[in-house]
Amino acid sequence: TQLLEQSPQFLSIQEGENLTVYCNSSSVFSSLQWYRQEPGEGPVLLVTVVTGGEVKKLKRLTFQFGDARKDSSLHITAAQPGDTGLYLCAGRGGAGNNRKLIWGLGTSLAVNP
Amino acid sequence: GAVVSQHPSWVICKSGTSVKIECRSLDFQATTMFWYRQFPKQSLMLMATSNEGSKATYEQGVEKDKFLINHASLTLSTLTVTSAHPEDSSFYICSASQGFTEAFFGQGTRLTVV
Numbered sequence: 001t002q003l004l005e006q007s008p009q010f011l012s013i014q015e016g017e018n019l020t021v022y023c024n025s026s027s028v029f030s031s032l033q034w035y036r037q038e039p040g041e042g043p044v045l046l047v048t049v050v051t052g053g054e055v056k057k058l059k060r061l062t063f064q065f066g067d068a069r070k071d072s073s074l075h076i077t078a079a080q081p082g083d084t085g086l087y088l089c090a091g092r093g094g095a096g097n098n099r100k101l102i103w104g105l106g107t108s109l110a111v112n113p
Numbered sequence: 114g115a116v117v118s119q120h121p122s123w124v125i126c127k128s129g130t131s132v133k134i135e136c137r138s139l140d141f142q143a144t145t146m147f148w149y150r151q152f153p154k155q156s157l158m159l160m161a162t163s164n165e166g167s168k169a170t171y172e173q174g175v176e177k178d179k180f181l182i183n184h185a186s187l188t189l190s191t192l193t194v195t196s197a198h199p200e201d202s203s204f205y206i207c208s209a210s211q212g213f214t215e216a217f218f219g220q221g222t223r224l225t226v227v
Contacts, residue, residue, distance in 0.1 A: 006156075033215060042119070042206050042218035043157070088156060090216075101147075101216055106156040 003027070004091050006104030014112050016078050021087055021107045024071040029091035032072045033101070034063055037086040046074075079111045115141045117209050119219025126197055126226055134192045134222045136207030142187035143209035147216065148180070151204045163190050197226040 005024045013019055023032070031050045035043035047056050049065035049072060056063045060083075062075040072091075076083055086108050090101040116139040126132050136146055145164050149157040161177075163169040163184035171177045179201075181193040190209075194201055202225050208216040 035218075040204075040221065040223065042117075042208075042221045045215050045217065048215055086154065101159075103156050103159075106154075108154050 004089060004102050004104045006089055006107055008107060009105060010108050012110040012112065013079055015080055017111075019076050019079060019109070021074045021089075021109075022071070023073070023089035023091070023104050025091060025102075026070065027091075027093070027102075028069050029093060029102070030069070032065055032069075032089060032091045034072070034074055035088040035090065037088060037106075043088055076109075079109075081111045081113050084109055084111050115139075115209070115215075115217045117143075117207065117217045117219045119207055119222055121222060122220060123223040124225070126224070128198055128226055129196055131193055131195045132197055132224060134194075134205055134207075134224075136190045136192070136209065136219050138188045138209045138211075138217075141209075141211050143190075143211055144187065145210050146184055146190040147208045147210075148182060148190075148192050149206045149208070151206060151221075153204075157206060160192075194224065197224070199226045202226050 007022050033048045034046045037043040047063045052067045052069045054065045060077045064073045086106050088106045089104040118137045120135045148160045151157050159172050160175045161169045161171045161182050163182050165184050165187050169182040184190040204221050206221040208218045210216045
């Protein structure tokens with residue numbers, strides 16, 4: 001069974017601070033996605049990483065996919081209150097997985113003004 | 114990105130009644146749709162995977178007779194919660210994919226059973 005461990009589970013920081021969220025697994029994923037979800041809404045896709053070692057930037061957000069495609073990180077620079085939300089990572093398994101996503105438990109981020 | 118519309122956004126029903134939730138892919142054909150349940154501040158829990166024209170595959174512990182899933186077309190899947198009880202109150206979310214790497218999500222449905 002593929003598992004995706006996400007940490008930390010909760011994070012409360014002050015505006016302007018930096019933070020990193022991690023997703024780790026012992027399994028290899030063909031791709032990994034990061035989502036952000038606000039209360040009462042569905043998750044919104046932020047990025048998909050596919051290649052080992054890949055780095056993608058989305059304004060103040062930097063996403064990395066591990067060389068072995070087993071782990072990923074999300075780094076937010078100079079966090080703002082608008083970044084508050086639930087961040088979820090999800091990995092897609094290899095062949096024969098029926099395109100099912102394996103989900104991390106989520107990181108609930110609160111950025112205080 | 115692709116758009117997935119889920120309806121209704123919220124519903125309140127009496128205990129013992131059934132509720133149907135619709136999930137539509139608006140600008141692409143979704144060969145696979147997923148139904149999730151989510152508790153407050155927790156991650157998504159996959160309930161079932163449905164492929165167009167075939168029976169849904171339910172995750173372990175999910176009652177298929179209680180949560181009826183129909184995926185009759187490439188743009189529509191429905192989840193019916195039958196004989197709902199207060200413990201079924203939750204946030205239900207669908208997602209759809211077409212062999213893309215990504216899965217696109219609906220807005221979610223807040224079900225409250227009173």
